[in-house]
Amino acid sequence: MxxxxxxxxxxxRCFKRHGAEVIDTPVFELKETLMGKxxxxxxxxxxxxxxxxxxxxxxxDLTVPFARYLAMNKLTNIKRYHIAKVYRRDNPAMTRxxxxxxxxxxxxxxxxxxxxxxxxxxxxxxxxxxxxLQIGDFLVKVNDRRILDGMFAICGVSDSKFRxxxxxxxxxxxxxxxxxxxxxxxxxxxxxxxxxxxxDYVQQHGGVSxxxxxxxxxxxxxxxxxxxGLGDLKLLFEYLTLFGIDDKISFDLSLARGxxxxxxxxxxxxxxxxxxQAGEEPLGVGSVAAGGRYDGLVGMxxxxxxxxxxxxxxxxxxxxxxxxxxxxxxxEEKIRTTETQVLVASAQKKLLEERLKLVSELWDAGxxxxxxxxxxxKLLNQLQYCEEAGIxxxxxxxxxxxxxxxxxxxxxxxxxxxxxxxxxxVEEIKRRTGQPLCIC
Amino acid sequence: MxxxxxxxxxxxRCFKRHGAEVIDTPVFELKETLMGKxxxxxxxxxxxxxxxxxxxxxxxDLTVPFARYLAMNKLTNIKRYHIAKVYRRDNPAMTRxxxxxxxxxxxxxxxxxxxxxxxxxxxxxxxxxxxxLQIGDFLVKVNDRRILDGMFAICGVSDSKFRxxxxxxxxxxxxxxxxxxxxxxxxxxxxxxxxxxxxDYVQQHGGVSxxxxxxxxxxxxxxxxxxxGLGDLKLLFEYLTLFGIDDKISFDLSLARGxxxxxxxxxxxxxxxxxxQAGEEPLGVGSVAAGGRYDGLVGMxxxxxxxxxxxxxxxxxxxxxxxxxxxxxxxEEKIRTTETQVLVASAQKKLLEERLKLVSELWDAGxxxxxxxxxxxKLLNQLQYCEEAGIxxxxxxxxxxxxxxxxxxxxxxxxxxxxxxxxxxVEEIKRRTGQPLCIC
Numbered sequence: 001m002x003x004x005x006x007x008x009x010x011x012x013r014c015f016k017r018h019g020a021e022v023i024d025t026p027v028f029e030l031k032e033t034l035m036g037k038x039x040x041x042x043x044x045x046x047x048x049x050x051x052x053x054x055x056x057x058x059x060x061d062l063t064v065p066f067a068r069y070l071a072m073n074k075l076t077n078i079k080r081y082h083i084a085k086v087y088r089r090d091n092p093a094m095t096r097x098x099x100x101x102x103x104x105x106x107x108x109x110x111x112x113x114x115x116x117x118x119x120x121x122x123x124x125x126x127x128x129x130x131x132x133l134q135i136g137d138f139l140v141k142v143n144d145r146r147i148l149d150g151m152f153a154i155c156g157v158s159d160s161k162f163r164x165x166x167x168x169x170x171x172x173x174x175x176x177x178x179x180x181x182x183x184x185x186x187x188x189x190x191x192x193x194x195x196x197x198x199x200d201y202v203q204q205h206g207g208v209s210x211x212x213x214x215x216x217x218x219x220x221x222x223x224x225x226x227x228x229g230l231g232d233l234k235l236l237f238e239y240l241t242l243f244g245i246d247d248k249i250s251f252d253l254s255l256a257r258g259x260x261x262x263x264x265x266x267x268x269x270x271x272x273x274x275x276x277q278a279g280e281e282p283l284g285v286g287s288v289a290a291g292g293r294y295d296g297l298v299g300m301x302x303x304x305x306x307x308x309x310x311x312x313x314x315x316x317x318x319x320x321x322x323x324x325x326x327x328x329x330x331x332e333e334k335i336r337t338t339e340t341q342v343l344v345a346s347a348q349k350k351l352l353e354e355r356l357k358l359v360s361e362l363w364d365a366g367x368x369x370x371x372x373x374x375x376x377x378k379l380l381n382q383l384q385y386c387e388e389a390g391i392x393x394x395x396x397x398x399x400x401x402x403x404x405x406x407x408x409x410x411x412x413x414x415x416x417x418x419x420x421x422x423x424x425x426v427e428e429i430k431r432r433t434g435q436p437l438c439i440c
Numbered sequence: 441m442x443x444x445x446x447x448x449x450x451x452x453r454c455f456k457r458h459g460a461e462v463i464d465t466p467v468f469e470l471k472e473t474l475m476g477k478x479x480x481x482x483x484x485x486x487x488x489x490x491x492x493x494x495x496x497x498x499x500x501d502l503t504v505p506f507a508r509y510l511a512m513n514k515l516t517n518i519k520r521y522h523i524a525k526v527y528r529r530d531n532p533a534m535t536r537x538x539x540x541x542x543x544x545x546x547x548x549x550x551x552x553x554x555x556x557x558x559x560x561x562x563x564x565x566x567x568x569x570x571x572x573l574q575i576g577d578f579l580v581k582v583n584d585r586r587i588l589d590g591m592f593a594i595c596g597v598s599d600s601k602f603r604x605x606x607x608x609x610x611x612x613x614x615x616x617x618x619x620x621x622x623x624x625x626x627x628x629x630x631x632x633x634x635x636x637x638x639x640d641y642v643q644q645h646g647g648v649s650x651x652x653x654x655x656x657x658x659x660x661x662x663x664x665x666x667x668x669g670l671g672d673l674k675l676l677f678e679y680l681t682l683f684g685i686d687d688k689i690s691f692d693l694s695l696a697r698g699x700x701x702x703x704x705x706x707x708x709x710x711x712x713x714x715x716x717q718a719g720e721e722p723l724g725v726g727s728v729a730a731g732g733r734y735d736g737l738v739g740m741x742x743x744x745x746x747x748x749x750x751x752x753x754x755x756x757x758x759x760x761x762x763x764x765x766x767x768x769x770x771x772e773e774k775i776r777t778t779e780t781q782v783l784v785a786s787a788q789k790k791l792l793e794e795r796l797k798l799v800s801e802l803w804d805a806g807x808x809x810x811x812x813x814x815x816x817x818k819l820l821n822q823l824q825y826c827e828e829a830g831i832x833x834x835x836x837x838x839x840x841x842x843x844x845x846x847x848x849x850x851x852x853x854x855x856x857x858x859x860x861x862x863x864x865x866v867e868e869i870k871r872r873t874g875q876p877l878c879i880c
Contacts (some may be wrong), residue, residue: 041854
């Protein structure tokens with residue numbers, strides 16, 4: 001949880017920096033809301049038992065509930081983030097950060113805007129977050145559904161096979177082109193020469209120069225959809241250059257993304273190398289963030305089919321937790337699970353009342369303080385508790401100190417002790433623990 | 441959500457001040473874990489559909505999952521908080537903040553400690569949070585299950601009727617003694633003179649003097665359980681005095697609390713008056729925080745029945761959201777839903793690239809900034825956006841400003857504009873929005 005809080009903090013600060021408000025939706029949706037949105041993966045949806053009333057299912061992602069929420073509230077314009085758990089009846093794989101209950105961190109921009117400005121901001125956000133988290137070098141692959149569809153069309157794939165060929169292409173980050181081709185030809189009945197034409201395209205990746213090259217491609221540039229996609233990508237690269245992140249972006253024709261609802265730009269961030277240090281198992285983490293444009297989803301929930309264009313991203317935070325945790329373990333860095341600044345302790349017996357009075361004064365002054373729940377704890381036990389919990393300071397009360405109106409303040413690591421006048425104690429603790437004296 | 445965030449912030453800061461770590465448990469538990477813990481209310485538990493695998497239910501509260509977690513992980517000692525949603529198949533009552541999905545904010549101390557020290561801290565935490573939230577004056581009613589049981593015994597209630605009579609008594613905060621007596625005699629078959637004896641006790645409330653008075657009560661002081669409870673309450677009041685909150689506490693013999701698992705001290709905070717101001721409907725909010733000691737619950741989940749004594753509290757945060765929201769509405773105070781400090785705007789057309797460059801610079805410097813996603817937005821529209829979203833500053837780019845190397849910084853409320861050198865812009869925005877220049 002301590003690791004999670006640190007990661008969430010980075011993500012939330014970024015989402016807020018980009019002016020997003022936060023919304024929340026229920027953990028369950030009407031079953032019908034989720035039907036027909038996830039293709040084959042629908043079998044992984046958890047249903048609630050029919051105990052009377054509506055038929056409900058646990059949410060599978062945050063995007064479909066968001067689209068349902070927009071349509072229901074007739075919202076046509078919002079920038080929101082949502083951090084919450086989603087549910088999949090899947091086989092968990094702990095080391096890869098795959099669970100049946102897991103967090104998603106989504107940021108989406110809904111509304112009718114000029115092309116590629118919100119899309120560019122989504123990519124900027126992904127880059128800001130991945131840089132801040134310091135989990136190693138990364139690359140964001142970008143493509144466009146319209147380019148994929150146009151490419152399939154000019155290569156000679158029939159419309160009805162777009163989806164299934166698309167999901168074959170999507171495997172290129174895990175298996176070789178040969179295997180993908182075999183699947184296309186052997187399982188999905190594509191002519192070998194059609195597959196080869198696809199192969200010529202999808203093995204290409206590069207920067208804006210590849211976009212320009214394909215804009216000159218005699219066949220692809222004749223396809224209306226592909227042309228639109230390429231034009232938008234060119235514009236996108238301009239904006240990404242202004243945002244200073246074009247070096248992180250790779251136009252990759254093999255990026256396909258599984259979900260049905262994408263309609264335009266799609267993207268996926270991958271770590272370039274897992275931070276495998278001495279004694280660490282390299283993690284097979286796959287993509288750590290992804291997203292894209294889905295202009296048709298909200299309309300599916302509107303009785304009149306009114307569309308609200310959307311673009312968004314999702315941070316694969318469970319995978320990031322795994323990476324950060326493993327890195328900290330390798331460094332043998334101990335993560336504190338509490339934030340306590342000072343333990344109120346006593347050197348002699350019969351000082352419980354004095355300890356209670358002092359700890360209460362500290363709480364009232366905003367200091368994070370604890371005491372052992374024993375009437376007469378041994379000083380050694382109190383000091384040991386600090387060592388274990390990582391508490392940096394001990395405020396020790398003794399008979400003599402009480403007479404002198406002072407508290408003995410001890411640093412746990414250096415073992416240095418100084419007498420501090422009781423009225424100065426709060427300020428001294430704040431000073432030592434780097435807590436600002438003002439409230440900010 | 442903006443109100444929620446403010447309320448959660450107060451609560452979490454308090455929980456951390458008291459040295460708690462945060463834990464999380466899954467939204468579903470094994471169905472058998474929840475069975476037999478909530479008495480009649482078990483019918484309100486949501487079950488998941490049997491899709492193969494374990495039979496699961498959505499959690500009903502955070503206490504039972506916490507106890508299950510302690511037993512499963514063989515933990516005997518922890519101070520934790522948990523803020524999460526729980527689920528009840530109940531009839532929602534929005535105005536009273538009662539929903540089928542709602543948040544609980546729980547703080548619990550588990551472990552074998554000296555009497556009443558953790559219990560007193562729980563009450564201190566309740567008082568700190570309710571004071572910080574500024575939702576009006578409050579009172580914390582305190583009682584002890586052992587005193588109630590002892591009282592029933594000496595009044596002549598048979599053991600088998602303790603629970604049902606207890607739940608009659610629990611209604612005294614809503615209905616008169618006459619009605620409660622009628623229920624006890626008419627529905628539950630108590631002899632009228634037994635009911636009257638109970639009535640003499642449960643209509644009493646007061647401070648530590650009432651504890652002392654009952655310790656002298658010839659009958660009650662002969663009952664072992666009651667005597668233990670009264671002795672502990674006396675000690676509790678001593679500690680509460682040291683914590684400076686004894687004036688907030690009322691020993692109230694009518695406080696019974698519905699849940700089965702309490703074994704000792706119980707408490708419930710009520711608002712003394714709902715803050716009904718001009719034009720406001722008074723809210724029937726009932727209790728806003730409650731808790732108690734439950735020494736037997738963890739043992740129910742341990743194969744060997746090993747007990748871990750626990751005491752805790754739960755903040756009724758949905759009711760608090762209602763109160764805070766209604767108060768803000770009455771004050772016509774607009775709550776901002778974003779934290780954006782500055783909108784990057786342009787005075788002329790064809791400045792999208794300059795806006796993108798500037799907003800990116802601001803993001804990279806940690807400034808919360810937005811721009812309109814239009815190529816050529818009108819200045820008026822940009823200023824209106826700030827008014828609506830409560831954004832305090834506008835950084836305006838114009839041809840002349842670009843030549844001069846300055847940005848026009850405009851205050852939205854005062855409409856004052858000054859030219860700021862581009863290299864000083866970040867610092868000036870931080871200064872004006874009260875963001876500390878250092879990162880703290």
